[in-house]
Amino acid sequence: MPLVSSKDVLLKARAEGYAVGAFNLNNMEMAQAIVQAAEEEQSPVIIQASQGAIKYAGLEMICAMARVLADASSVPVVLHLDHGTDYKQNVKCLRAGFTSLMFDGHELPLEQNIAMTAKIVDIAHSVGLPVEAEIGSVLTIEGLLSDAEMAEIRALEVPKQFEILRKKIGPRVEAHIARPEEAKRFVDETGVDFLAAAVGSVHGLWLDIWPLRVDRLKEIYDAVQIPIVSHGSSGVLISKAHAEAKGVELLPGEGSLKDAIKVGYTKINVATALSMEFNRAMLEAAAKRPGEKDPRKLLDPARKAVVAKTKEYIRLFESNGKGGGATCAAKGEVAGSQEIKRGEE
Numbered sequence: 315m316p317l318v319s320s321k322d323v324l325l326k327a328r329a330e331g332y333a334v335g336a337f338n339l340n341n342m343e344m345a346q347a348i349v350q351a352a353e354e355e356q357s358p359v360i361i362q363a364s365q366g367a368i369k370y371a372g373l374e375m376i377c378a379m380a381r382v383l384a385d386a387s388s389v390p391v392v393l394h395l396d397h398g399t400d401y402k403q404n405v406k407c408l409r410a411g412f413t414s415l416m417f418d419g420h421e422l423p424l425e426q427n428i429a430m431t432a433k434i435v436d437i438a439h440s441v442g443l444p445v446e447a448e449i450g451s452v453l454t455i456e457g458l459l460s461d462a463e464m465a466e467i468r469a470l471e472v473p474k475q476f477e478i479l480r481k482k483i484g485p486r487v488e489a490h491i492a493r494p495e496e497a498k499r500f501v502d503e504t505g506v507d508f509l510a511a512a513v514g515s516v517h518g519l520w521l522d523i524w525p526l527r528v529d530r531l532k533e534i535y536d537a538v539q540i541p542i543v544s545h546g547s548s549g550v551l552i553s554k555a556h557a558e559a560k561g562v563e564l565l566p567g568e569g570s571l572k573d574a575i576k577v578g579y580t581k582i583n584v585a586t587a588l589s590m591e592f593n594r595a596m597l598e599a600a601a602k603r604p605g606e607k608d609p610r611k612l613l614d615p616a617r618k619a620v621v622a623k624t625k626e627y628i629r630l631f632e633s634n635g636k637g638g639g640a641t642c643a644a645k646g647e648v649a650g651s652q653e654i655k656r657g658e659e
């Protein structure tokens with residue numbers, strides 16, 4: 315089916331209590347893998363293009379790949395702009411065929427973030443496109459720790475890794491968490507459709523180790539009542555059971571991705587975990603075939619590995635209709651489906 319609006323899949327997901335994965339594509343193989351995983355799980359899916367992906371492949375190429383993959387797919391596929399930088403980039407994506415936009419103004423003072431987000435929402439809504447925007451700051455691990463510090467911490471056992479991370483980055487992450495009253499004002503004044511509210515996650519952190527402030531997420535969702543977007547999801551603890559098994563001790567109010575889906579997380583962005591899986595499988599294939607001349611012999615195992623990893627996330631998010639709450643998630647039977655009109659805007 316043709317690419318669909320993120321509003322179609324996310325409002326349905328929120329109403330039915332599951333989340334939809336928004337997976338970053340870095341190349342053709344990853345884009346194919348993500349849609350194949352969604353198809354095999356019969357789940358809606360969001361493929362999203364980061365600034366790095368846009369520089370690497372070009373906007374037109376990304377749109378063409380997404381369009382071809384969606385057209386051949388039986389499940390709803392959304393093409394989303396991840397961390398959109400400004401007004402012009404959002405308009406370019408709107409015209410190019412994206413079905414979901416984002417403005418990331420988290421570095422701006424609140425007033426300016428509100429003003430620019432509102433301007434983008436205005437043009438996007440005029441053609442039926444939804445917009446995500448960020449409040450608070452989801453920091454990046456590379457901005458918090460040096461490579462040497464990361465290597466040193468990663469060499470330790472998980473409980474010790476966590477203890478040191480808590481001490482070294484915890485206070486700075488905490489200081490950037492979004493506040494419910496600001497979130498409410500931001501949503502009221504911008505008309506944004508989905509809110510990327512920082513609740514303690516960190517971009518690019520290694521897998522399944524870090525808790526979220528689920529108490530703050532609940533307060534924010536209760537205040538704004540629109541789907542909340544998770545950034546920096548690869549590093550977040552998947553479940554309380556995982557935390558216990560790893561010896562990671564949670565404080566009151568903290569929780570996992572699973573807890574967060576129950577109280578408002580609806581779009582869950584995953585990039586690092588898929589990239590790492592792609593590289594792992596590609597390097598493993600290269601090690602097994604020294605001197606291989608055909609790049610496809612290395613890229614195909616990587617593509618297969620990303621299919622498997624994406625399916626794990628889809629099952630975790632329960633967007634495949636197998637979680638009890640979710641029903642018919644993939645069928646695209648969406649009440650009031652969003653009509654996107656790209657004319658003379």
Ligand code: G3H
Pocket residue numbers: 338396397516517518519544545546547548549583584585586587
């Ligand atoms: O915008 C993309 C995401 O926030 C991805 O974060 O690389 O930590 O999974 P991640």
Ligand code: ZN
Pocket residue numbers: 397452517545546583
């Ligand atoms: Zn992000």
